[in-house]
Amino acid sequence: MTSLYSSAGEPADPPEARFCPRCGVAFAGGNGFVQEYWISIDTVYFCWCSSCYWRGEVKAVSEVYGVEPDENQQTVTNISLPDFV
Numbered sequence: 001m002t003s004l005y006s007s008a009g010e011p012a013d014p015p016e017a018r019f020c021p022r023c024g025v026a027f028a029g030g031n032g033f034v035q036e037y038w039i040s041i042d043t044v045y046f047c048w049c050s051s052c053y054w055r056g057e058v059k060a061v062s063e064v065y066g067v068e069p070d071e072n073q074q075t076v077t078n079i080s081l082p083d084f085v
Helices: none
Strands: 032-039 042-049 055-059
Touching: none
Parallel strands: none
Antiparallel strands: 032 042, 042 055
């Protein structure tokens, strides 16, 4: 897990949205738009990609809790996502 503080004990810079989550193109160089805003203590980035036309919000996650399925429970292996273009 990444620490929210640097080795000197100062708060670390928050992660930024640098690449499109859909196609992986870097937003730098006019390939998209990123707007940072805050909801309570959370930092949210609204992003738009000029390459694949994806738009949405990206939020940094500090912890994720998951549950492992039972050994006898069948798991889903093939998930098809809709194409938004």
